[in-house]
Amino acid sequence: AQSVTQLDSHVSVSEGTPVLLRCNYSSSYSPSLFWYVQHPNKGLQLLLKYTSAATLVKGINGFEAEFKKSETSFHLTKPSAHMSDAAEYFCVVSDPGYSSASKIIFGSGTRLSIRP
Amino acid sequence: DAGITQSPRHKVTETGTPVTLRCHQTENHRYMYWYRQDPGHGLRLIHYSYGVKDTDKGEVSDGYSVSRSKTEDFLLTLESATSSQTSVYFCAIRPSGSSHNSPLHFGNGTRLTVT
Numbered sequence: 001a002q003s004v005t006q007l008d009s010h011v012s013v014s015e016g017t018p019v020l021l022r023c024n025y026s027s028s029y030s031p032s033l034f035w036y037v038q039h040p041n042k043g044l045q046l047l048l049k050y051t052s053a054a055t056l057v058k059g060i061n062g063f064e065a066e067f068k069k070s071e072t073s074f075h076l077t078k079p080s081a082h083m084s085d086a087a088e089y090f091c092v093v094s095d096p097g098y099s100s101a102s103k104i105i106f107g108s109g110t111r112l113s114i115r116p
Numbered sequence: 117d118a119g120i121t122q123s124p125r126h127k128v129t130e131t132g133t134p135v136t137l138r139c140h141q142t143e144n145h146r147y148m149y150w151y152r153q154d155p156g157h158g159l160r161l162i163h164y165s166y167g168v169k170d171t172d173k174g175e176v177s178d179g180y181s182v183s184r185s186k187t188e189d190f191l192l193t194l195e196s197a198t199s200s201q202t203s204v205y206f207c208a209i210r211p212s213g214s215s216h217n218s219p220l221h222f223g224n225g226t227r228l229t230v231t
Contacts (some may be wrong), residue, residue, distance in 0.1 A: 094216040
């Protein structure tokens with residue numbers, strides 16, 4: 001069965017330090033994986049996507065994620081946190097072979113706080 | 117900006133009243149979706165559409181109906197609102213159709229409170 005687990009509901013880091021947001025997935029297929037960011041009172045914005053090409057994916061605002069099939073993980077990282085990174089982050093898995101939307105699964109989200 | 121407008125942005129309504137939320141897109145995409153967002157649940161699919169008059173249910177469709185009479189508009193109706201439908205509702209489009217590689221693009225949401 002398809003599932004997504006974001007291992008931390010809340011992460012707090014100091015400005016200028018690295019960010020790690022963890023995501024594990026379960027899929028019977030070769031999935032596509034996405035990270036989205038949501039700032040307060042806004043919609044979700046795509047940060048990056050993995051679609052079976054390079055396993056290290058670079059996204060916007062300095063974020064990147066590495067697809068590790070052996071660990072079924074797709075963790076999001078950033079070398080140096082900025083105050084503007086404070087937001088909610090969602091890991092999403094999308095499987096092939098299904099109807100157009102029935103197998104897009106969202107993680108429950110990780111709230112990232114940045115300390116000055 | 118994916119050209120998605122949701123209206124209204126905020127609404128307060130009473131239990132038992134009907135409510136319709138509107139999603140309008142400017143880019144003629146075939147696939148449109150309605151999600152609800154609740155703390156601790158991420159986003160959950162309510163209904164989606166793969167063309168004019170073509171819709172299907174998602175995982176949390178009970179109490180909701182949808183209509184799509186034009187490509188650009190996708191309406192979500194709560195026939196008789198309940199307090200459990202207090203949530204933030206997001207509309208999304210999928211520019212590359214049904215491909216699982218294609219990400220969703222979201223509107224800014226409608227915050228609905230049912231009192």
